Amino acid sequence: MTATTDATTRTATARRTARSAQLFEEAQRHLPGGVNSPVRAFRGVGGTPLFIGRAQGARVWDADGNEYLDYVASWGPLIAGHAHPEVVRAIQEAAPRGTSYGAPAEGEVRLAALVKEAFPSIDLVRFVNSGTEATMSALRLARGATGRELIVKFDGGYHGHADGLLVQAGSGPLTLGAPDSPGVPAATAAQTLSLPYNDLGAVTAAFEQRPGQIAAVIIEPVAGNMGVVPAAPGFLEGLRELCTQHGSVFILDEVITGFRVGWGGAQARFGVTPDLTCLGKIVGGGLPVGAYGGRRDLMECVAPLGPVYQAGTLSGNPLAMAAGLATLELLRRPGVYEQLETLATRLEAGLGDAARGAGVAYTANRVGSMLTGFFSDAPVTDYATAKRSDAARYARFFHALLDRGVYFAPSQFEAAFVSLAHTAADVDHTVAATREVMRQL
Numbered sequence: 022m023t024a025t026t027d028a029t030t031r032t033a034t035a036r037r038t039a040r041s042a043q044l045f046e047e048a049q050r051h052l053p054g055g056v057n058s059p060v061r062a063f064r065g066v067g068g069t070p071l072f073i074g075r076a077q078g079a080r081v082w083d084a085d086g087n088e089y090l091d092y093v094a095s096w097g098p099l100i101a102g103h104a105h106p107e108v109v110r111a112i113q114e115a116a117p118r119g120t121s122y123g124a125p126a127e128g129e130v131r132l133a134a135l136v137k138e139a140f141p142s143i144d145l146v147r148f149v150n151s152g153t154e155a156t157m158s159a160l161r162l163a164r165g166a167t168g169r170e171l172i173v174k175f176d177g178g179y180h181g182h183a184d185g186l187l188v189q190a191g192s193g194p195l196t197l198g199a200p201d202s203p204g205v206p207a208a209t210a211a212q213t214l215s216l217p218y219n220d221l222g223a224v225t226a227a228f229e230q231r232p233g234q235i236a237a238v239i240i241e242p243v244a245g246n247m248g249v250v251p252a253a254p255g256f257l258e259g260l261r262e263l264c265t266q267h268g269s270v271f272i273l274d275e276v277i278t279g280f281r282v283g284w285g286g287a288q289a290r291f292g293v294t295p296d297l298t299c300l301g302k303i304v305g306g307g308l309p310v311g312a313y314g315g316r317r318d319l320m321e322c323v324a325p326l327g328p329v330y331q332a333g334t335l336s337g338n339p340l341a342m343a344a345g346l347a348t349l350e351l352l353r354r355p356g357v358y359e360q361l362e363t364l365a366t367r368l369e370a371g372l373g374d375a376a377r378g379a380g381v382a383y384t385a386n387r388v389g390s391m392l393t394g395f396f397s398d399a400p401v402t403d404y405a406t407a408k409r410s411d412a413a414r415y416a417r418f419f420h421a422l423l424d425r426g427v428y429f430a431p432s433q434f435e436a437a438f439v440s441l442a443h444t445a446a447d448v449d450h451t452v453a454a455t456r457e458v459m460r461q462l
């Protein structure tokens with residue numbers, strides 16, 4: 022038994038969380054809601070958020086030293102596990118050479134080349150500092166290149182917090198029950214059409230009703246922000262055809278799915294070619310990186326080559342590039358995605374068996390190593406069906422698992438992620454803990 026209670030053997034215990042509570046009390050004096058991103062505040066599940074003190078592999082430890090098997094993975098980036106030695110070494114080697122230059126450096130060139138190797142649809146790529154910046158910039162580019170203003174997104178899709186995208190958004194706004202945000206000008210919101218996910222007829226009608234007005238369609242090819250909801254067969258292909266037919270830019274927001282559901286992301290997995298791709302999370306290996314890229318004729322509109330302006334002090338940051346490079350080098354090794362698929366399949370099957378054994382209404386969606394178990398008796402195929410899930414029962418599930426050393430996302434409307442650091446024993450512990458609690462939910 023390790024010094025701290027080993028999460029793989031512990032049953033429910035009354036965790037000491039005094040230090041997290043103390044830090045949260047202090048944090049609320051300095052930070053809105055005590056956090057730097059809303060979904061971390063546990064508003065979707067209740068209780069006091071964990072303050073994490075350290076992370077290693079598939080585990081995190083809170084400020085009180087409690088150990089947890091981690092399926093949040095910092096909301097996706099840590100596909101290789103926390104503090105992977107090769108990622109840490111890359112950062113340690115880069116830091117003494119300086120933390121930021123505000124000038125081009127070799128690391129940006131190397132990471133760009135690797136992104137292009139993985140995503141053949143990307144002729145040119147621009148690094149930014151977050152997924153929000155990536156999607157915001159891609160939309161500005163689409164509008165600048167087409168001279169059009171309307172954007173199509175999908176209900177429950179979350180693409181970061183740029184004004185025009187906080188319309189019927191998923192993730193935090195969905196978790197907090199605030200689908201639209203004050204502060205977004207009505208005129209801006211009016212330029213965003215949010216349509217039902219997987220409803221190709223609605224998109225076809227939008228194009229027919231607004232000929233020549235739609236600059237872009239942006240979609241998560243596997244939604245992760247209403248919980249995991251895959252695109253229905255033919256949906257992405259249909260969007261591709263409509264965008265081609267109407268001269269609109271087809272943007273895949275692969276901030277979650279990029280390097281997650283395969284080396285080439287969802288576009289490779291499903292065989293669909295976007296005009297622009299947005300990346301984030303994994304591409305930075307846990308440091309702040311976003312990216313947007315795609316067709317040369319579009320990307321050549323971006324400053325300084327073209328008139329569409331976008332900039333960033335820390336874009337292409339050498340430490341972030343080093344972390345991203347080290348992470349992608351790990352992912353391009355043979356067998357990586359098969360390993361993730363095997364473990365995620367084991368987890369999905371185990372959780373489903375536990376729910377069925379307890380007679381609990383439950384359905385799961387999984388693509389690769391991202392999955393969500395919904396407490397619902399009906400398939401979840403879009404925002405409307407996702408919202409029918411029993412979020413209160415999910416909250417009870419979340420806390421019961423937390424008491425057993427397993428840390429899922431503090432929201433029904435997020436994804437769980439399996440990493441290369443998770444083992445079959447970790448998954449079996451998770452399933453065993455789930456079996457223990459399912460009847461009590």
Ligand code: KE4
Pocket residue numbers: 058059060061096150151152153154156179180181182192193241245246274275276277301302311435
């Ligand atoms: P960031 O600006 O948070 O790096 O990326 C925005 C974004 C864009 N596109 C997709 C598909 C995303 O999922 C995200 C951010 N994801 C959320 C959780 N699903 C980040 C967690 C948070 O907001 O704290």
